[in-house]
Amino acid sequence: MKIRSITARAVDCGFQKQTLQTTRIASPMSRFPRFAESRASWMWPTKKVFVRVEGEDGHIGWGCTNGGEVVEMIVNAHLARLLTGEDLGDVALLQDQMTASLLPNDRSGFAMMAVAGVDIALWDLQAKASGQPLVDLLGGSAQDTLPVYMTTPRPEAFTDGPWHGLKAAAPYGPEAGQEGLEANIALMRRFAEAAGPDVPIMIDAFLAWDADYTLRFAEAAADLPLAWIEDPIPPQNIEDLRRVRDELDPDIALALGNFAYSRADCADLLRSGVVGVLQPDVAWAGGITETLAVLDMAAGTDVPVILHNTCEQPWSLAMAAACQTGAQVECVDRGETSPLYSLMGPRPDLAGGHVAVPRDPEGNRPPQFVLPAFDAGAEISKGG
Incomplete structure (x- = not known):
């Protein structure tokens, strides 16, 4: 055709x-x-x-x-x-x-x-x-649901479900000094309390920090169940990322990749040895075809891939279900009524810390x- x-x-x-x-x-x-x-x-x-x-x-x-x-x-x-x-x-x-x-x-x-x-x-x-639905075109999946971690500004709204993690967006960086650092730590204590025991917490720094600040934050958060720090430093600054990786608690991962826009960018991160969780965004990184190549590359490493902002992208949910083993996905909390949840189909069905795998044969529908x-x-x- x-x-x-x-x-x-x-x-x-x-x-x-x-x-x-x-x-x-x-x-x-x-x-x-x-x-x-x-x-x-x-x-x-x-x-x-x-x-x-x-x-x-x-x-x-x-x-x-x-x-x-x-x-x-x-x-x-x-x-x-x-x-x-x-x-x-x-x-x-x-x-x-x-x-x-x-x-x-x-x-x-x-x-x-x-x-x-x-x-x-x-x-x-x-x-x-x-x-056929996209999930079947990609190879099919026996899974009906996928485990979800939640990115949210309101952790207390997610104390009642078995979420697979709660992630905060850091409000402050080095420009806010010690007061800002203490506010970031206080926020993470709120997240840890809301998440409850055995649920990891994470923080997204959105390229706002530097190596010194990242290490200071990690030291101040040493008593918290911090699973990863996301994008503390621009991904092209491999030298500073290596320094952070070398000096950071080995139990804290660096989550990188949602500002990696191609298989080449992701390959650079994988080769560097700094990335602990790779997070390409299918709608930014060249689409389904390019992300399939990224998944193939990552399969030869021990680095897990969590597709960025998955629950707003039915194609990303289909890929996670069909192309990954033990996949986990992200849901960004937009509140109760945001149209961003349903830009290509019905609002994702979230229940019990899981999201349903999309199987609509009508596919994407704006x-x-x-x-x-x-x-x-x-x-x-x-x-x-």
Whole structure:
């Protein structure tokens, strides 16, 4: 089957209104006072990008990624013309073509988000054309549910379930001094109390720390059940990550990879020996095809892979179920009513610390408020 058309639209889905965007959370911009109090004050283009791929038989595949108008432009102005008219039979070949075409200009970030959005839509189209859910197209799974760890700003809301971990977003970095460090530790004590015995706690530093601060934090948290520190330092700073790994308590892992945008980035982390948990995001790191290659690489190591922000991405849940043994997944707590939980299908069914494996043969389906952006003559970048 040949590809008839590819179209991307950036749609405002309320991402900037989420609690994790509007409250103080450490970030690479925390050292600049103007941008320290909220991620929403500086965050990259935050509209969700929906990608629609139509096959010549009338089936439609959908993908979704981040990057707003920038990623929308890459898909519409570049990737669409490369793939329109191509045969759907070899999605890996199509993904390779997209990635190769961007190499002279960009090898990560927005470029790979654009590739990911198209790749996810191609897999969805292939699954629909074959009449089976994605999890079966990927090889099938005997699992009906997957264990979940929760990333949340409100740990007390998750004291009643057998979650497989609670993760905090660090509010402070080195710029906040000793007072900020003590506030970070106090937050983790709240998480430990809420999690209860035998439930690990984790913290996401979102590239806001340095080696000295990371080690000071770990020392101050020595009496807490801290399983990992996530992204304390930019992933390209392997030298400082090695120093942290060498001096850090060996029982505390470094969780890295959701800012690794390709198999090459993930390979660098694996070769360095610093990563204890690898966390690529399927919608950022080149899509399903690229992440399958990452899973193959990691299978030859003792490094577990937990796909980033899994529960908002039905394709990530399908991959975890079909392609991993003993998979664990992440759910980001957006509150009770956020539309971000249901951008490509029904809200994930969470119960007993587990999430249901998606098996809907209709595949990815954007919500109704997104569809007008794809009407004939709709202006690109106008959100729903």
